[in-house]
Amino acid sequence: MILKNKKFDEYGHYIDEEGNVIDETGRVWEKEDSWYRIGLFELNCGIMGDDETEVPSFCKYGRGKPGDYCLENSCTHLLTCTVPFTLAYTNKYGYMNCDAGFPEGIYFEDEIDERTKKLLSIWEELCHKKIDEAEKEYSDKVKPL
Numbered sequence: 001m002i003l004k005n006k007k008f009d010e011y012g013h014y015i016d017e018e019g020n021v022i023d024e025t026g027r028v029w030e031k032e033d034s035w036y037r038i039g040l041f042e043l044n045c046g047i048m049g050d051d052e053t054e055v056p057s058f059c060k061y062g063r064g065k066p067g068d069y070c071l072e073n074s075c076t077h078l079l080t081c082t083v084p085f086t087l088a089y090t091n092k093y094g095y096m097n098c099d100a101g102f103p104e105g106i107y108f109e110d111e112i113d114e115r116t117k118k119l120l121s122i123w124e125e126l127c128h129k130k131i132d133e134a135e136k137e138y139s140d141k142v143k144p145l
Contacts, residue, residue, distance in 0.1 A: 046077035087127045
């Protein structure tokens, strides 16, 4: 996307004249940098309910049960979406087994009114606080061990 001669990638990060990416925190990722991001994504199977499409051989658990094997094999039936405003704990395989989403639901950027912006701000603050509290409590509990 280009906005008044400024370039942005699909995540809304500004791309400067040299091709460097400036992320939402203001950090500059130089064009040659390698970088990664940890994101939370929902995986959906595109052949769920479609008994005529053959299940790929790499599918571990059958139709309608997507997992990391879909990503590893670039499954053409895999549908993904982000899970915004979610606080989550994952098991040893990286799958969520405890989560809490923004109680007010998910909004498109242009649907967010002032009240929702305030609620999102409160939610973000609480999520950060609870993560910090969990890290501290864990640290306190393991010190005596």
